[in-house]
Amino acid sequence: MKIVDRFLSYTKFDTQSAEDSQTVPSTPKQLIFAKYLKEELESEGLADVEMDEMGYIYATLKANTKKSIPTIGFISHYDTSTDCSGANIKARIVKNYDGGDIVLSEGIVSSPKKFPELLDHRGEDLIVTDGTTLLGADDKAGIAEIVQAMCYLRDHDEIKHGDIRIAFNPDEEIGMGAHHFDVEKFGCEWAYTMDGGDIGDLEYENFNAAGVKVYIKGVSVHTGYAKGKMVNASRLACEFNSHIPETDIPETTEGYQGFYHLLGIESHTEGAKLSYLIRDHDREKFEDRKQFIEKIAQEMNQKYGEGTVRVELKDQYYNMKEKIDPNMHVIDIVLKAMQLAGVTPKVEPIRGGTDGAQLSFRGLPCPNIFAGGVNFHGPYEFVSVQVMEKAVEVITHICEITAAYND
Numbered sequence: 001m002k003i004v005d006r007f008l009s010y011t012k013f014d015t016q017s018a019e020d021s022q023t024v025p026s027t028p029k030q031l032i033f034a035k036y037l038k039e040e041l042e043s044e045g046l047a048d049v050e051m052d053e054m055g056y057i058y059a060t061l062k063a064n065t066k067k068s069i070p071t072i073g074f075i076s077h078y079d080t081s082t083d084c085s086g087a088n089i090k091a092r093i094v095k096n097y098d099g100g101d102i103v104l105s106e107g108i109v110s111s112p113k114k115f116p117e118l119l120d121h122r123g124e125d126l127i128v129t130d131g132t133t134l135l136g137a138d139d140k141a142g143i144a145e146i147v148q149a150m151c152y153l154r155d156h157d158e159i160k161h162g163d164i165r166i167a168f169n170p171d172e173e174i175g176m177g178a179h180h181f182d183v184e185k186f187g188c189e190w191a192y193t194m195d196g197g198d199i200g201d202l203e204y205e206n207f208n209a210a211g212v213k214v215y216i217k218g219v220s221v222h223t224g225y226a227k228g229k230m231v232n233a234s235r236l237a238c239e240f241n242s243h244i245p246e247t248d249i250p251e252t253t254e255g256y257q258g259f260y261h262l263l264g265i266e267s268h269t270e271g272a273k274l275s276y277l278i279r280d281h282d283r284e285k286f287e288d289r290k291q292f293i294e295k296i297a298q299e300m301n302q303k304y305g306e307g308t309v310r311v312e313l314k315d316q317y318y319n320m321k322e323k324i325d326p327n328m329h330v331i332d333i334v335l336k337a338m339q340l341a342g343v344t345p346k347v348e349p350i351r352g353g354t355d356g357a358q359l360s361f362r363g364l365p366c367p368n369i370f371a372g373g374v375n376f377h378g379p380y381e382f383v384s385v386q387v388m389e390k391a392v393e394v395i396t397h398i399c400e401i402t403a404a405y406n407d
Contacts (some may be wrong), residue, residue, distance in 0.1 A: 001151075003388050004093070007127070007144040011136050014087040015173045017079035024054040024180060025170035030079055031055050031402030034121035037078065037143070037168060044151055046166075054170070054180050061164040069162025070198045071189035074149075074395060075181075075366070077172030077355065080134060081377040087317075090130040093385070097126050104131030109308060110380045117198065118372050118382075125385040127325050137373030137383035142194035143168055145388055149395035154400040161399040165191070169355070175316070178358035190330045192398070193356040198346075199387045201370035202334055204324040205349040206357045207258070208286035209316040212276035212293055214240060216309050217371060220269040230269070231304060236270035237265050241308065243296045254369075256281045256349055281319055281349055317353045320360040320367070327365045328407075334369060343390055369394065 018026045034055040041049045041059045048060040057311055063069065065140035080086040094102055094198060099122040102110040108131030112118040118126075131137050165188050169177045172195070196203055218233030226321045244260045246252060253259045258280025278293070280286040290313055297309040324329050324330060338345050357364035372387035 003144050003148045003392060004127070004373075004385055006148060007137075007141060007383075007388065008091055010140040010144060011089045011091045013078050014089075015136070015170075016086040017082060017171050019082055019174045024176070025079070026174060026176070027079075030170045033078055034168070034170070039149070044147065045154060046150060047290070052182075056180060056182065057168045058182075058185060059166050060134065061153060061161070061166070063162045064157055065160040065162070065403065067160070067162070067403065068406050070189040070405055071163045071165060072188055072402050073165035073167060073186055073188035074146045075169070075193045075355065075359075076139045076146055076190055076195060077177050078140060078143060078167050078369070079170050079173050079177075080136045081138065081173045083377040084134040084379060085132070086134055086136055088220070089133045089136060091127055091135060092130070094126045094128055097122055097124055102126070102128060104128060104379070108132075108379070110382070115375060115380060118274050120198070121384045121387075124387070127381055127385065128382045131379045134378055135373070135381040135383065137371065137381055138376040139172070139195045139371055139373075141373050141383050141388055141391075142371035145194055145310070145391040145395060149392045149399075152392065152396055153399060155203045157321075158395065159400050161267060161405045162403060164399055170327075172355050178355040178362075181355070181359060183359065183362050183364050186364070188364060189360070190327065191356075192334070193354055193366055193368045194371045194391065194395070195354060195356075196368045196370040197372075198374050198377070199370055199372060199384075199390055200338065200340070200344050200346040202331070202345050202347050202367065203350045203354070204331060204347075204367035205281060205321040206317075206319055206353050207279040207281060207351065208283055208318050209353055210278040210286070210290055211314045211316055212274075212278060213312040214274040214276070214293070214297065215274040215312070216240065216274075217269075218270045218272065231308065232269050233272040234267040234269060236300065236304065236308070237267045237274055240274060240296060240300060254351075258282070258285055260289065260293075279351075281321075283319065283322070303362045317357050318361055320354075320357040320365075323360040324365055324367060330365050331367060333398055333405075334367065334394070335402055337394045340397045341390055341393040343394060
């Protein structure tokens with residue numbers, strides 16, 4: 001099967017996750033695709049194929065040499081974003097893209113004027129949507145690439161490799177993908193998520209992340225008789241947020257710059273709740289940001305009375321660089337693999353997080369490699385067939401290079 005056909009078959013399944021769900025996976029429709037994928041892996045001859053009750057799929061391409069070789073793994077997620085519908089995706093291929101506008105459907109145009117990254121793919125075959133759904137290259141392109149690479153290695157016994165483990169999981173898009181991942185069962189010395197963006201992307205730095213809830217206690221009194229008595233929690237919520245520097249919000253930051261992001265405010269006179277994200281690549285600055293939030297609360301309590309403002313801080317994940325730096329061979333192998341595949345590496349920090357970040361802190365170093373999708377999470381998402389083919393090459397080279405790791 002060609003990688004195009006494999007990927008297109010995956011897009012026919014709606015696997016959108018749901019943030020407000022209490023089940024694992026968060027939507028039952030993800031399990032429908034998971035069962036299909038499990039059966040596909042079995043039909044392709046992979047070993048140790050299993051799927052647990054939560055939809056986590058594990059499989060092995062067995063070693064074809066008796067050499068002592070580290071067991072490595074490749075991971076992708078099959079859920080799609082909550083930001084845009086993933087139902088009834090009508091994918092089509094734009095052959096030999098000429099650099100002009102792509103009419104997705106009547107009145108919906110993907111133009112390089114708005115999406116200049118299209119111009120990087122002139123002459124390539126682009127898989128696009130009809131403009132009413134996302135495509136799901138994030139991260140079904142990654143799944144297709146991993147499966148295709150395993151099939152290639154299966155059919156080319158001259159390429160020596162050790163045991164290669166693969167895994168596919170639900171609920172990455174809602175931050176839960178790694179929560180139930182069985183690192184011990186996976187049994188790898190290191191692994192790679194195929195969940196990056198355009199060709200050459202290699203990411204092993206991500207944000208340190210925390211979630212913040214700020215609770216403000218007010219006092220409600222008839223407005224006509226409120227002087228000296230009322231404490232308006234809605235107004236105090238505005239005051240709290242006014243302490244956040246405008247230089248430290250998502251709208252004004254880039255690269256390695258961290259931020260505070262106000263997710264939402266729920267308020268009335270008697271009480272208010274503010275929800276924030278705190279993000280920073282630097283661990284020390286990350287800790288400083290959390291302390292800054294606590295300091296605002298302390299100052300407002302001094303002003304309005306103890307217990308007026310209460311803060312709940314919860315760390316979500318940390319920068320995987322902390323765990324990758326002592327294992328830089330994991331990165332060196334990818335760089336060499338990209339060189340062999342004729343791919344120019346683009347090593348950049350992730351202004352977000354990945355399943356790999358959480359897995360790295362659970363003892364599985366796990367940087368992120370490009371899967372090829374562009375304009376994720378929306379109707380203008382596309383992926384280049386040629387970039388997916390390059391990703392397959394990179395995976396196979398990683399396996400081949402790793403075979404010589406102990407030489």
